Amino acid sequence: MSGLHPQLPFPEAAKSELLSAQLRSNLRKVTHTIREKRLSAVAELPYWEELRVLGEATKNEALAHLSDHLLELEKNVKARGGQVHWATDAQEARELVAQIAERHQVRELIKVKSITSDEIELNKALDERGIHAIETDLAELIVQLSHDTPSHILVPAIHRNRAEIQALFNRELPGEGHLSDLPADLAGAARRYLRHKFLTTKMAVSGANFGIADTGTVCVVESEGNGRMCVTLPEVLVSIMGVEKVLPTWDDISVFMELLPRSSTAERMNPYTSFWSGVTADDGPQEFHLILLDNGRSKVLADQTGRQTLRCIRCSACLNVCPVYERAGGHAYGSVYPGPIGAILTPQLLGMQDHNANTLPGASSLCGACFDACPVRINIPQVLIYLRGEVTKDKGPSVEQLAMQGMRLAMSAGWRFEGAIKLARIGQGPLVQDGTISWLPGMLGGWTQSRDLGAFPDQSFREWWRERQRNQAKAGAPTPSDKSPANRDAKEPGEQV
Amino acid sequence: MTNTPNAIHTAEARLEVLTRINRAAQDMVAPVKPPYPQGEVLSREAILEQFEDRILDYKAGFLRVAPAGVAQAVATALAGETRAVVPQGLDLAWLPAELTLLRDSPRLSHAELDGIGTVITGAAVAISTTGTIILNHVAGQGRRALTLIPDRHICIVRASQVVQTVPEGMQAVASSVTAGQPLTLISGPSATSDIELVRVEGVHGPRQLSVIVVEGI
Numbered sequence: 213m214s215g216l217h218p219q220l221p222f223p224e225a226a227k228s229e230l231l232s233a234q235l236r237s238n239l240r241k242v243t244h245t246i247r248e249k250r251l252s253a254v255a256e257l258p259y260w261e262e263l264r265v266l267g268e269a270t271k272n273e274a275l276a277h278l279s280d281h282l283l284e285l286e287k288n289v290k291a292r293g294g295q296v297h298w299a300t301d302a303q304e305a306r307e308l309v310a311q312i313a314e315r316h317q318v319r320e321l322i323k324v325k326s327i328t329s330d331e332i333e334l335n336k337a338l339d340e341r342g343i344h345a346i347e348t349d350l351a352e353l354i355v356q357l358s359h360d361t362p363s364h365i366l367v368p369a370i371h372r373n374r375a376e377i378q379a380l381f382n383r384e385l386p387g388e389g390h391l392s393d394l395p396a397d398l399a400g401a402a403r404r405y406l407r408h409k410f411l412t413t414k415m416a417v418s419g420a421n422f423g424i425a426d427t428g429t430v431c432v433v434e435s436e437g438n439g440r441m442c443v444t445l446p447e448v449l450v451s452i453m454g455v456e457k458v459l460p461t462w463d464d465i466s467v468f469m470e471l472l473p474r475s476s477t478a479e480r481m482n483p484y485t486s487f488w489s490g491v492t493a494d495d496g497p498q499e500f501h502l503i504l505l506d507n508g509r510s511k512v513l514a515d516q517t518g519r520q521t522l523r524c525i526r527c528s529a530c531l532n533v534c535p536v537y538e539r540a541g542g543h544a545y546g547s548v549y550p551g552p553i554g555a556i557l558t559p560q561l562l563g564m565q566d567h568n569a570n571t572l573p574g575a576s577s578l579c580g581a582c583f584d585a586c587p588v589r590i591n592i593p594q595v596l597i598y599l600r601g602e603v604t605k606d607k608g609p610s611v612e613q614l615a616m617q618g619m620r621l622a623m624s625a626g627w628r629f630e631g632a633i634k635l636a637r638i639g640q641g642p643l644v645q646d647g648t649i650s651w652l653p654g655m656l657g658g659w660t661q662s663r664d665l666g667a668f669p670d671q672s673f674r675e676w677w678r679e680r681q682r683n684q685a686k687a688g689a690p691t692p693s694d695k696s697p698a699n700r701d702a703k704e705p706g707e708q709v
Numbered sequence: 710m711t712n713t714p715n716a717i718h719t720a721e722a723r724l725e726v727l728t729r730i731n732r733a734a735q736d737m738v739a740p741v742k743p744p745y746p747q748g749e750v751l752s753r754e755a756i757l758e759q760f761e762d763r764i765l766d767y768k769a770g771f772l773r774v775a776p777a778g779v780a781q782a783v784a785t786a787l788a789g790e791t792r793a794v795v796p797q798g799l800d801l802a803w804l805p806a807e808l809t810l811l812r813d814s815p816r817l818s819h820a821e822l823d824g825i826g827t828v829i830t831g832a833a834v835a836i837s838t839t840g841t842i843i844l845n846h847v848a849g850q851g852r853r854a855l856t857l858i859p860d861r862h863i864c865i866v867r868a869s870q871v872v873q874t875v876p877e878g879m880q881a882v883a884s885s886v887t888a889g890q891p892l893t894l895i896s897g898p899s900a901t902s903d904i905e906l907v908r909v910e911g912v913h914g915p916r917q918l919s920v921i922v923v924e925g926i
């Protein structure tokens with residue numbers, strides 16, 4: 213994986229990822245745990261649905277006058293002693309960060325987890341200029357030390373178990389070598405390793421969860437305290453923010469402070485959130501740069517169906533409820549944005565002519581769980597269907613091929629078959645708007661004609677699947693169509709079907 | 710603009726980004742936002758009880774005392790520690806007489822702060838729904854590094870500072886944000902679940918948080 217760009221079409225990437233039993237078991241554990249926790253965190257607020265509607269409207273309002281708010285943000289950050297830069301693409305953003313580092317003769321800088329910085333492949337670019345970026349988020353540190361790539365937005369190292377991390381830390385962290393595999397011990401080792409860096413490093417790079425225009429304020433939401441360290445202790449701070457992260461006023465932040473933690477870590481509130489406005493005399497970095505990054509976002513904004521994607525607050529709730537993500541793993545999406553959000557964001561940012569990225573909208577069973585979970589009500593299934601249509605316009609893989617891939621993955625996970633039943637909604641439900649998916653019956657026709665699937669409207673998927681397993685057991689040997697990775701997985705011991 | 714990298718280039722980028730965005734959004738109309746949803750309004754007592762419940766849930770310490778009992782509560786939270794860094798503006802009557810006070814003037818270096826185990830501060834406001842303390846880093850709270858580097862944070866909150874909801878809490882600090890103050894929202898000690906989703910309290914931020922609520926003020 214490199215930044216945003218998938219190196220393979222999704223079906224191929226998913227096939228290789230499917231073979232890793234460790235990844236699958238780690239992933240299942242995290243997604244199921246967070247899924248349950250999220251439901252109770254959300255159930256605590258009887259007005260959750262109203263909050264979602266307000267979150268959606270607040271983001272839509274911000275996007276409708278985006279340039280005004282960005283100019284206001286720029287004005288207010290500058291008025292408070294910060295500097296604001298604009299980058300049309302990843303290369304410009306990287307260059308800006310590198311130049312700031314070089315001006316301060318910095319060979320090493322600290323970073324707080326930022327998917328935007330991963331999107332622009334900042335670390336590699338800095339490395340090439342002799343500047344080492346140290347990731348300070350525990351999971352990012354694990355990923356970095358093992359020369360790996362993140363597989364989840366919220367828990368980037370979720371594909372690593374504690375024994376792997378123990379071995380890694382004992383090998384890579386100076387002075388260690390006798391760590392146990394207790395998570396507390398491993399976290400303690402990270403604390404020891406990074407503390408000196410926090411106290412002495414001159415420059416830090418962060419992302420931004422939100423930017424607030426009328427006060428010129430930038431916000432970083434986190435858990436460990438590494439974010440506070442990075443935005444407080446260095447002399448120079450550079451924050452990279454996608455242009456869609458801006459909110460018009462301070463009053464707009466509250467709804468997201470309610471929506472984000474409960475959707476993301478399933479907590480009432482995350483341990484730490486930092487807000488700062490430019491430079492504060494005698495407190496924190498005395499040089500602050502805010503980089504406003506487009507990198508394809510304005511293109512997404514121009515698309516009437518696709519633009520809702522820009523409401524995303526990167527909570528990762530859609531990943532945790534997605535049967536395809538659970539099955540395929542984050543790496544299969546080939547981009548820093550995995551899961552359902554990645555399936556719609558990556559191809560839109562890159563453009564539908566990208567023949568690897570444009571297979572991503574196939575990575576879904578259209579079960580609708582992502583839409584239900586999304587705190588800002590992004591209708592991910594609608595965008596997926598719309599983008600599949602865009603793919604066929606561009607002569608990519610056939611829509612049926614893509615859709616089948618998603619269905620296979622979903623079904624082999626034995627997961628939420630009521631989701632598949634929701635397909636029935638497609639004919640009359642929220643997925644149809646202004647006739648943009650008028651070709652869909654054709655697609656469904658493709659599915660029902662398939663020998664693998666049978667006539668599903670007459671039989672629930674669960675029934676169909678059980679019956680199929682029974683028949684296979686009777687037959688004693690797999691049929692030729694069982695070569696699909698999904699079928700192979702379904703027969704593994706312990707797999708719930 | 711001598712210290713702005715490539716000032717000319719970024720000015721071009723600025724124009725280009727703004728132009729693209731304006732073109733992209735020309736058909737968009739800002740929606741009418743619905744009002745902020747309201748939950749059940751709790752009594753003062755219920756708010757304080759909820760706050761306690763949330764703080765304990767984060768595995769932080771919690772004590773609720775009358776004004777006369779604050780120094781004793783701080784002594785309890787100190788757990789034998791004999792010195793602490795204390796920001797200017799904190800009510801000294803809240804501190805145990807025997808405590809050695811370390812001051813941030815002249816400014817303590819990061820290394821010096823790293824050698825100090827405990828910081829004692831007030832707060833700007835607290836939110837019961839989420840068990841959140843908000844610092845706006847004015848007098849009585851100190852600059853951000855003070856409440857970040859020491860491993861134990863004892864935070865004294867007046868009962869009247871505890872509000873019920875997130876929007877009430879954020880509203881209470883709006884004027885200080887407008888005035889340019891940074892904010893730190895703290896909900897429990899630092900934590901991570903990055904290793905097999907096992908929650909570990911205490912990574913980089915203070916590993917121990919004690920909240921003392923002072924009744925009647």
Ligand code: SF4
Pocket residue numbers: 475523524525526527528529530531553582585586587588589590
């Ligand atoms: S699309 Fe929605 S659910 Fe998914 S990460 Fe973004 S905000 Fe969260």
